[in-house]
Amino acid sequence: MTTTMDRTASAGHSAKSPLIEKLNVFTAFGLGIILAVVFYVLAAKLIPEDTDAMLIHTKHDQIILLAMIGWFIGFMVGIGALIGPFRWLLGKDLSHDENMFYAGKDLGTKRYFRYTTDHKVVGIQYLVTTMIIFGVGGILAMLIRTNLGNPEGGWIHPQAYNAIVGIHGIIMIVGTIIMITGPFGNFVMPIMIGARDMAFPRLNALSFWLIVAAIPPILSSFFLGGIMTGWTAYEPLASESPAGMDGYIMFICIFAISTMVAGANITATVVRMRARGMTWNRTPIFIYGVVASVALALPAFPVFFLSQIMSAFDRAMGTTFYNPAGGGSGWLYENLFWLMGHPEVYVILLPAIGALMEMAPVFTRRPLFSFNVAVMGIAGICGLSALVWAHHMYMSGWAPLLNGPFMLTTELISIPTGMLFLVLVGTLWRGRLWLTVPMASIYALLWNFMIGGITGIYLSDVPADGALHGTMFVTAHFHYTLMGAGLTGAVASLSYWFPKMTGRMLDRRLSWVSFWMVQIGFNVAFIGMFLVGLAGQPRRVESYNAMFNRGNMVTTAGAYVIMTGMLILLFAVVDSWRNGIKASDNPWFAKTLEWSVPTPVPLENFATLPVVTTDAYGYGKAKS
Amino acid sequence: MSQETTHAHHEHPDVVGSRNRLGVILIIVADVAMALSILFVYFYLKGQNVNNMWLPTATEEVPATVPVSSMGAFYIAIISAFGMLLNGYALKGAKAKNQSQLTLGAMIAFAMSVIGLVYQIQQMNSAPFTMRMGAYASCYYLIAGLNALHLALTAFISLGNWNRARLGLYKTDHWHVAIIQVWWIWMTVSAALGAFALSFT
Ligand code: HEM
Ligand SMILES: [Cu+2]
Numbered sequence: 063m064t065t066t067m068d069r070t071a072s073a074g075h076s077a078k079s080p081l082i083e084k085l086n087v088f089t090a091f092g093l094g095i096i097l098a099v100v101f102y103v104l105a106a107k108l109i110p111e112d113t114d115a116m117l118i119h120t121k122h123d124q125i126i127l128l129a130m131i132g133w134f135i136g137f138m139v140g141i142g143a144l145i146g147p148f149r150w151l152l153g154k155d156l157s158h159d160e161n162m163f164y165a166g167k168d169l170g171t172k173r174y175f176r177y178t179t180d181h182k183v184v185g186i187q188y189l190v191t192t193m194i195i196f197g198v199g200g201i202l203a204m205l206i207r208t209n210l211g212n213p214e215g216g217w218i219h220p221q222a223y224n225a226i227v228g229i230h231g232i233i234m235i236v237g238t239i240i241m242i243t244g245p246f247g248n249f250v251m252p253i254m255i256g257a258r259d260m261a262f263p264r265l266n267a268l269s270f271w272l273i274v275a276a277i278p279p280i281l282s283s284f285f286l287g288g289i290m291t292g293w294t295a296y297e298p299l300a301s302e303s304p305a306g307m308d309g310y311i312m313f314i315c316i317f318a319i320s321t322m323v324a325g326a327n328i329t330a331t332v333v334r335m336r337a338r339g340m341t342w343n344r345t346p347i348f349i350y351g352v353v354a355s356v357a358l359a360l361p362a363f364p365v366f367f368l369s370q371i372m373s374a375f376d377r378a379m380g381t382t383f384y385n386p387a388g389g390g391s392g393w394l395y396e397n398l399f400w401l402m403g404h405p406e407v408y409v410i411l412l413p414a415i416g417a418l419m420e421m422a423p424v425f426t427r428r429p430l431f432s433f434n435v436a437v438m439g440i441a442g443i444c445g446l447s448a449l450v451w452a453h454h455m456y457m458s459g460w461a462p463l464l465n466g467p468f469m470l471t472t473e474l475i476s477i478p479t480g481m482l483f484l485v486l487v488g489t490l491w492r493g494r495l496w497l498t499v500p501m502a503s504i505y506a507l508l509w510n511f512m513i514g515g516i517t518g519i520y521l522s523d524v525p526a527d528g529a530l531h532g533t534m535f536v537t538a539h540f541h542y543t544l545m546g547a548g549l550t551g552a553v554a555s556l557s558y559w560f561p562k563m564t565g566r567m568l569d570r571r572l573s574w575v576s577f578w579m580v581q582i583g584f585n586v587a588f589i590g591m592f593l594v595g596l597a598g599q600p601r602r603v604e605s606y607n608a609m610f611n612r613g614n615m616v617t618t619a620g621a622y623v624i625m626t627g628m629l630i631l632l633f634a635v636v637d638s639w640r641n642g643i644k645a646s647d648n649p650w651f652a653k654t655l656e657w658s659v660p661t662p663v664p665l666e667n668f669a670t671l672p673v674v675t676t677d678a679y680g681y682g683k684a685k686s
Numbered sequence: 687m688s689q690e691t692t693h694a695h696h697e698h699p700d701v702v703g704s705r706n707r708l709g710v711i712l713i714i715v716a717d718v719a720m721a722l723s724i725l726f727v728y729f730y731l732k733g734q735n736v737n738n739m740w741l742p743t744a745t746e747e748v749p750a751t752v753p754v755s756s757m758g759a760f761y762i763a764i765i766s767a768f769g770m771l772l773n774g775y776a777l778k779g780a781k782a783k784n785q786s787q788l789t790l791g792a793m794i795a796f797a798m799s800v801i802g803l804v805y806q807i808q809q810m811n812s813a814p815f816t817m818r819m820g821a822y823a824s825c826y827y828l829i830a831g832l833n834a835l836h837l838a839l840t841a842f843i844s845l846g847n848w849n850r851a852r853l854g855l856y857k858t859d860h861w862h863v864a865i866i867q868v869w870w871i872w873m874t875v876s877a878a879l880g881a882f883a884l885s886f887t
Contacts, residue, residue: 326712389739389821
């Protein structure tokens with residue numbers, strides 16, 4: 063460390079700009095709430111009343127959206143996001159001491175509540191936030207499953223049920239998008255490539271706090287009448303939804319900015335900041351998974367952003383992008399949504415597979431089976447995933463002539479996906495297995511993703527989709543991929559990198575108990591869902607015909623097992639973080655760079671930057 | 687866009703510059719995706735002409751929607767192009783260590799962004815239709831709105847650039863100006879793309 067200056071010595075400096083030191087999460091929430099109220103009151107006063115002659119009433123949505131914009135501005139100002147840009151404007155760039163303050167030097171736990179730029183702090187912030195998001199989404203899931211425990215459904219009002227299903231869906235999607243790239247992409251990745259920090263540390267903090275700013279709008283949706291569209295927010299139904307839809311819109315818009323910022327930052331970091339000697343051939347496969355994911359998201363999320371801006375204008379300004387009465391089209395929305403939506407599923411999946419591919423050599427003590435095939439698989443998925451979006455629209459009546467070509471491109475994705483399977487199975491083949499939770503997760507992924515992928519091929523078949531579209535079969539399919547594959551990879555990452563992030567081992571017994579409960583509960587729940595889906599139970603409906611009763615009982619029972627397993631994991635995380643067994647610097651004897659630095663990792667990771675001479679999988683030659 | 691790393695004092699300005707340049711290009715990639723989607727929206731709705739409401743005909747209460755000439759949008763692109771050239775002139779000055787050329791170019795580039803912004807807002811205010819009057823009108827405001835947003839951003843960036851030039855912050859390295867040039871190019875291209883779309887009615 064070159065800077066050992068203590069805080070008193072730099073006090074003279076900081077006195078010049080005490081503002082930086084005053085702002086934190088409390089000022090952010092405070093200013094956010096104040097501006098929201100101010101905007102609300104002013105808008106209610108100043109905006110003219112809707113007249114009866116207007117076809118579309120807009121005042122209410124204008125008020126709500128303006129209040130949320132007020133919240134957003136207030137929050138970002140209050141957290142200090144604008145200090146950097148304005149200092150640049152004034153030509154008074156942040157001094158070294160100020161940058162060190164931003165990096166959280168000597169701030170202890172306070173740095174977790176500030177606009178801190180140290181990637182390790184941001185990683186922990188993401189981890190906790192992701193867990194909170196999953197907690198909320200999980201509660202909503204249990205409400206859904208409990209309601210579906212008997213055929214009459216009944217105790218949740220249908221409109222409330224719609225809101226619960228839709229908001230469960232979208233916040234879980236956001237949770238899964240950030241669950242690996244956020245915590246591990248931030249904490250682990252820069253160390254793994256031998257860098258001192260991300261390329262743009264302030265953008266890193268920005269991407270995190272944008273997510274925090276996005277959450278209150280979506281939660282407020284419950285108090286504004288909810289949404290009735292499900293997570294996809296199809297138009298023109300979205301324009302007919304109550305003001306809760308505005309919460310959804312703000313949530314997505316803010317989240318999309320966060321994704322863009324994070325994507326640019328992570329990509330630039332990996333391209334420009336790898337250690338000397340870390341050629342692309344020597345770059346760990348996890349890095350490929352993360353970069354592929356954010357590189358897909360980078361062009362995809364602006365499309366989502368735009369689709370929601372247009373929704374907002376249709377609702378609040380009376381434009382007619384999606385309103386057929388004024389020349390708009392619902393198909394336009396569906397196209398924009400799925401242009402983002404299908405790449406997005408791989409945004410979620412690729413880091414998970416990348417992480418498990420990173421762990422496979424460690425726990426089999428063998429080199430990764432064909433690094434090149436893994437890279438080709440990832441690249442192939444990225445390329446194809448932009449060409450398949452209309453498989454979500456077969457039954458919508460849009461361009462029936464294109465159904466054939468889209469069926470072809472969709473089924474082609476099985477090829478690069480198969481390559482990733484091959485890499486994992488090939489690495490396991492005759493490996494000397496060290497059976498840890500991450501190792502078992504690789505098996506779980508292979509099992510779950512096989513089911514998820516193969517049912518995907520059924521769905522991509524146009525005639526089969528005619529029967530299956532809109533049923534619980536689709537719901538089961540994407541839970542197998544998102545949860546069975548994606549979340550499994552994230553939980554494995556948590557137990558794998560927990561020692562480096564917290565300095566302690568994740569409790570072994572509890573994480574095994576949790577692993578088995580979640581995996582068994584999951585398979586019980588969603589096999590049940592496949593069966594009722596095949597029999598024709600529609601999705602997103604709060605009651606159903608009595609013939610589906612047994613399958614739903616099974617699913618609900620499975621869901622309770624998952625919940626219990628997840629609560630055990632949560633307990634294990636909290637308990638081990640505080641009192642777990644102290645971890646050594648490299649408890650798994652792994653060869654990637656993050657294990658070569660001491661735990662806890664010092665502020666700028668490396669005393670001297672490493673030079674890389676081999677890839678990270680040198681566990682001896684495979685004997686097979 | 688200032689020195690982002692806590693260790694900038696260890697790094698050569700060219701390293702920091704090239705990293706920042708890549709970051710800005712990646713953010714522009716995202717913006718390109720959005721701009722292209724807007725073109726998609728425009729041509730999709732124009733092609734579909736749902737219920738003949740791309741350009742609604744007159745009814746008893748509402749007059750027909752008459753499209754505006756795309757010249758206004760092309761003028762915005764031309765103003766942006768001037769801004770781009772002036773920033774390029776400033777960049778040349780910075781490279782030649784000619785402080786007055788740098789400051790002058792940066793200042794007029796900033797002026798261009800403000801002129802463009804004001805002119806764009808004026809066009810939106812004087813359009814002969816509201817955004818409620820059919821799909822074309824909605825799309826017109828979308829394209830104009832994107833321009834206005836871009837120009838506002840450009841104004842912020844080029845104001846900072848001028849100020850920093852004035853303060854002599856580009857004496858040792860000028861990668862900021864070079865990166866801002868990348869943004870100006872995209873500003874011009876995106877304005878021209880919008881104008882191109884609007885020339886089909
Ligand atoms: C071999 C790979 C896959 C194929 C062929 C495939 C195919 C499909 C098809 C055709 C649909 C549309 C079903 C319908 O609406 O009728 C669908 C839905 C879906 N898939 Fe996949 N899929 C695959 C992998 C994945 C993966 C990896 C994920 C996520 C990580 C995923 C997530 C989803 C989601 C979220 C939906 C439903 C969206 C909705 O309607 O709400 N799929 N899949
Ligand atoms: Cu898809």
